[in-house]
Amino acid sequence: MGRYHIQVATGAGLFSGSFNPVQLWLVGELREAELELQLRPARGQVEEFEQNISQDLGPLQFVKLCKHHSLVDDAWFCDRITVQGPGAFKEATFPCYQLGAG
Numbered sequence: 001m002g003r004y005h006i007q008v009a010t011g012a013g014l015f016s017g018s019f020n021p022v023q024l025w026l027v028g029e030l031r032e033a034e035l036e037l038q039l040r041p042a043r044g045q046v047e048e049f050e051q052n053i054s055q056d057l058g059p060l061q062f063v064k065l066c067k068h069h070s071l072v073d074d075a076w077f078c079d080r081i082t083v084q085g086p087g088a089f090k091e092a093t094f095p096c097y098q099l100g101a102g
Contacts, residue, residue: 002054002086007048010041011077017043018067025064026083028057032064041076060085063094085089 005025010016021038033053041047063081078096085092 001054002052004086005048005084006035006051007046007082008039008041009046009079009081010043011079013077014050015074016079016089017041017044018074018075019047020070020076021068022076023068024081025060025066026051026053026057028059029061030058031055033057038068041078051086051090053056054101060089060092062072083089 006024006026008022008024008090013030018041022041024035024043025032026035034057035051037049037051039047050078061085065078067076080096083094084090084091
């Protein structure tokens with residue numbers, strides 16, 4: 001329960017961004033929460049947002065991503081995702097190791 005501050009960094013290389021929307025979930029030890037926004041990742045950019053989560057997720061385990069395919073079939077290079085949780089929850093950084101295709 002609480003407010004989460006999330007940063008999504010896209011790689012700086014040519015064609016790292018995507019025209020397709022990306023959906024995120026925060027996955028904790030107790031449950032997961034689908035975030036109500038869809039990103040449009042741009043090359044070399046860091047998108048920051050805050051999200052209120054009404055359920056207790058427990059300790060954060062990982063972030064789940066889904067890149068939707070719309071008009072353009074492109075890949076997205078997510079560099080890293082950083083999450084700062086409520087209260088005494090420390091900042092967690094999740095590096096990304098492969099292109100998001102779709």
